[in-house]
Amino acid sequence: MPSSAPLIDIGRIYAEPAALDLPRGREIVARWPDATIVPVESHWRIPELHGDEANVRRWVRIKREALVVGVKKTLTVRPNGRSADFIAPSTANGCAMACAYCYVPRRKGYSNPITVFANIDRIAGSIVKHLRTQGPKPEPNQCDPLDWVYDLGENSDCSADALLSDNVHDLVDLFTSVDGAKASFATKYVNRELLKWDPKGRTRVRFSLMPAAMAKLTDIRTTPVPERIAAIDDFVAAGYEVHVNFSPVIVEPGWQDAWRELFRQLDAGIGPAAKAQLACEVILLTHNAALHEVNLGWHPTAEEVLWRPDLQEPKRSENGAINVRYRTHEKRGYVQELLALIAEELPYCRVRYAF
Template identity: 50%
Template sequence: MHSNIDHLLDLHEIYHEADINDFIRGREILAKYPDAKRIEVRSHNDIPELFGFSGSAGDWLWNKKNVLILGSKKALQARPNSRSSHWIAPSQSNGCAMSCSYCYVPRRKGYANPITIFVNIEKIMGYLERHAGRQGTKPTSDEIDPKYWVYEIGENGDCSIDATICNNVKDLIKLYTRIPNGKLTFATKFVNRDLLGYDPQEKTRIRFSLMPHKISKLVDVRTSPISERIAAMNDFAAAGYEVNVSFAPVIYYDNWLEDWRDLLMELNDSINEKTKQQLSTEIIFLTHNQGLHDVNMLWHPKAEEALWRPEIQQVKYSQTGQRNVRYKNNIKREIVGQLVDLCRELIPYCQIRYAF
């Protein structure tokens, strides 16, 4: 059963670096989309007509749907992480076809940030295999995983959608079945049932992002409906994935907790014992950004009514000097506690890795 991607991707233009035909994956992708106009560029992250296009909100969704960028990943580095993985792997892609209005990634290639696929996947995989080899056996169990070093491969995009374009994700899932001390993980908002045939052998942890239906319909633009994500979880567990959930971002609004109660009850009623036994989550409350708010006001102002709440948010400057906002400390403490308590009441089997 193939996933319906047509409403999300209909590629008309492929921007590519000059040496794209030197890579098997580059040739495969070009052959798959023979009718797309090809535009050669110096570098995948230096495209003047896409870059810095924050004012061009009218083109936002067009770029997401119709533009693909192909390049090779130059600097390979696994960055230490301490939350849902031990390492952030070098990306096999960047950008996304979906348009979640809270997403912090769209800062390059014009805020629309269409998908970039990195075609030097063999080099990325070789790096990851050597990196895992240097780590040796994981000495102790921790809240990330009892046994394996966990590598995040989807920090800058959604691997379920990337997998409809090429086999990068399939290749990585296969790679980790033979890395004895590692497993990979990614979060997703798109149900791609083609992944059920990848035989991950319990070495891939897929995290389905969930939030209440009402708020998801407002802010999760062009994603799979929440009920569809929940309905897929047992199938993914049966296919050999470790299935987790990700409650992120949690958005505070009137009656938010009642909506979460409904969601958690639906989750509990939908998943079977096998899925329940492996379930873990991370709970991350919304952080928003002044620049993103300004752009959203041009293309999706309705969402900003829920995301931009100056009366209950405080400014926090990021390490890069961005003006971010998140819920005020006293409110945040209370609402984090409320949601954690609700999870313990309704899905007590679900381990909470962290909540903030």
Template identity: 40%
Template sequence: MVQILKRNTKTLHIRPNGRSADFITPNFIYGCASGCRNSYCYVMRHNYKYIYVNENIDQILTLINNHIETLPTKITNQTDDKYWTYDIGCSTDVCLHWKHTDWLKVFNFFKGNPYAKATFATKYVNHKLLDFNPKSKVRIRFSLIPQNISSILEPRTSSIIDRIRAINTFIEAGYEVHLNFSPIVAYERWLEEYEALFQSLNTHIKESYKPLIKAECIFLTHNSHQHERNILSNRHESESLIWKPDLQEDKVSEYGGSAVRYRSGVKKNFIQRWVALHDKIITWNTIRYIF
């Protein structure tokens, strides 16, 4: 059982990002109890035992507001055409941990700010969020992988079909919705299963919404210490999918963390094949970035 600790965070830094968002906010919550915590989740490499609920929300929002006021007029980039974007859930899952803090205060801050919007990725469909209309100032990125490996790598999360079906519902409720293809894992018949995933998106998303939905695509990273912990916990089935020394190499993340990823040449081939399939089936879905 993960222990929840309440505190005031002293880590009041806004980090530039440029991928999921323009910036990453200080953590409103640091830690997560999601089903992927015992496989690949990068948060677990640094904080496995606790979920820190940071109660100084007003202080964090004041910091964000002051940061926004220092920014020039937004120039269109892949994160957004009009607004500066802030990832509010980089180290947690907002939908899963909805009850643990006052997310509505955070949502209302961004809804009311004329220059910025919030964004977060999730593996859960939480219908309580539908009681709030952010008027497109909150972007939800539903994480998607084939169901067969989702059941192994991220158990006890919302099913992939439920996440796909939720896309229409959340757009109709006033949210902006993007796709988060992450982590993209290569395994036997992986492209066949992605073909089925793309076809499912084609089938279930309303035609009028398809032009609104963009995607971020992130290939798997793992960690040697995380791998050792998973093996000691007898998680051999999941590790057989994500620990592939013959295909992987060491890397240092942009924030200085140690990880392993698919080797450069191998990954380039994987990306080319995956993108070709994506572009063939869901032609309406613009890829914001892929790595």
């Protein structure tokens, strides 16, 4: 489902009045002076966006044309232990891209445009306050050998968020000014404006990769995989730590050969500096019945590979939701197959975790 339309072309902004009272909220709105401003009481309750089944047919268009500006109410830093030691409060929620397997829309009903939070000062302050209570990291772990790692983009893609506001830039700068911590975010969008920043090695960018044919089917509106690989050396040279996510791994006939080819493309596409610091995460597909129903309304072809009752079983996630994942025994075998391929094709790439 390729599209020649711009990733973001905002024509309608749903804004909480409290957000427009803040400098960042006013800056965001000023970027689209011709957009219609629609006041809303809550960024979570917008009837014409959320909960309206008719919006499924406009899934991608809403992502491109609608923006929500709100105030982040919950500023809790949560423990993680996989991608990062901690999950920082989100500066945004939702995404301009439209990956068919994305979990964020499960909470938003039938529409998932980006919500940007205007109270960036309080978000940044909550991170600094939390870090001060931690003290130095007592011992190495799989997140990082030296620093506490804070994930910035649990519910969004920070590279795309940077098209909308200076929130991500502010946090990248923040982590250059504190000791003992670094930022981290995963992305499927190459935003070369980030190369103009000065992260000083204190931000880890994790480029998500999968075989190109599968990405074309399921990673809608994202940067093509070869372009993501081609950007890695540039981001390393700009002062970022760059890792990769092999995610999600989607099982279909011939999937092993497709991943081997991807690993060879990655090996050929990056230089010694990137290889010397490369690490990866391996994440197999998790899906959800509600998202399956939404996808049938706008991209049913993707569901042919994502919704596989013959291979999947229900699984309660850490947040209590009921999802479907590959059956435990088979999944263990899939993981081992992929780890063996990584060891063969990318022997210098440390696997931080796989599940």
